Amino acid sequence: MRRVVRFLVGVGAGGAILAGYLYTVGAETVLSRAIAVTPWALAIIAVLVILEGLADAIGVWASIAPLGDGISPGKSVQFALAGDFFDTLSPAGPVSSEPIMARFFSVATETGYSEALGVRSTAKYVKSGTQTVFSTVLGMFVLFGTPDATPILLTFGVSIAGLVVFGGVILRTRSYLSKGITAVLTPAVSRISGLYRDQPYDRAFIAAGVDRYWQRIVGFQETPGLLALIAVGGLIEQFLTAAALWVALAGLGVDSVFLPILVIIPLPQVASVVPIPGSVGAYDLLLGGALVVVAGVPGTAATAAVLVVRTLSLPFSGIAGGISVAHLRGWRLRA
DSSP: OOHHHHHHHHHHHHHHHHHHHHHOOOOHHHHHHHSSHHHHHHHHHHHHHHHHHHHHHHHHHHHTTTTOOOOOOHHHHHHHHHHHHHHHHHTTTHHHHHHHHHHHHHHHHHHHHHHHHHHHHHHHHHHHHHHHHHHHHHHHHSTTOOGGGHHHHHHHHHHHHHHHHHHHHHHHHHHHHHHHHHHHHHHHHHHTTTOOOOSSSHHHHHHHHHHHHHHHHHHHGGGGHHHHHHHHHHHHHHHHHHHHHHHHHTTTTOOOOHHHHHHTTTGGGGGGSSSGGGGGGHHHHHHHHHHHHHHHHHHHHHHHHHHHHHHHHHHHIIIIIHHHHHOOOOOOOOO
16 A cells, blocks of 8 residues: 555656646647657657666766665666656755755665765766766867857856866865864754754764765775766766757757757756756756757757657656655654
């Protein structure tokens, strides 16, 4: 009975995400765009969307491998789908969803929350950095000499510089950051833990947890193979997303070049700064506009292709992810 309830809860959550998207964009608009795409293209897009969701499991498995005994490939898929669910539902994407997922990773591996958050923070940083660097290098060859593409290449360049500076500053000042984080977290963590523990967590416990968080990040220096696997998983996801858009355009009867589409895939990540679950609207606008500028796709076709891909990807991440989330261990806080 409990399994049935969890399944229904997951389906209901996914259905709510789809309903919210259709309400925001307009059901008639989405339906008209979907009808315009040939059936064979819709089928291929659906397969690519599913494969893209499953590809995230590569990075999940590699990032969690240092914790305890790690997790199995099957569990990696479950956690990848659950992470996509929270990425879609959370206002700031991975920035707000990873702290949620760290709870479930820590329970599954029987390790501390701070350690789980440390490895997942590293994974997201490496994945985003790899995709941005790859798009920048590829864009310099594919888009060189295209005036309209200059702002996009500059955006990627600034993003790389920001990632390097941000990462360097964080690592060099982590001792000072640790003191500040400990001071800020101690009152809240102590109060919350007092609700389910006889002895609330004190400042020393929190300081030790923050130290373990940094140790997990720095510890990846000893396992470069895992970092490489995370990077490869991110590139596979990028290729699959680009392929889905390319197929959508082909299904609309629009001829387009694959490589420029591949370049712009990481660009909508900036949409996560918009506090809207799933970055509805912001993501679509950025990706559709980039298709017009970089790939030379007509505006109407670009909008239609993005809507079709999003209409298939959101229900998958919502329903499959919702079911995965409903079956996660770690919902109950225990002493």
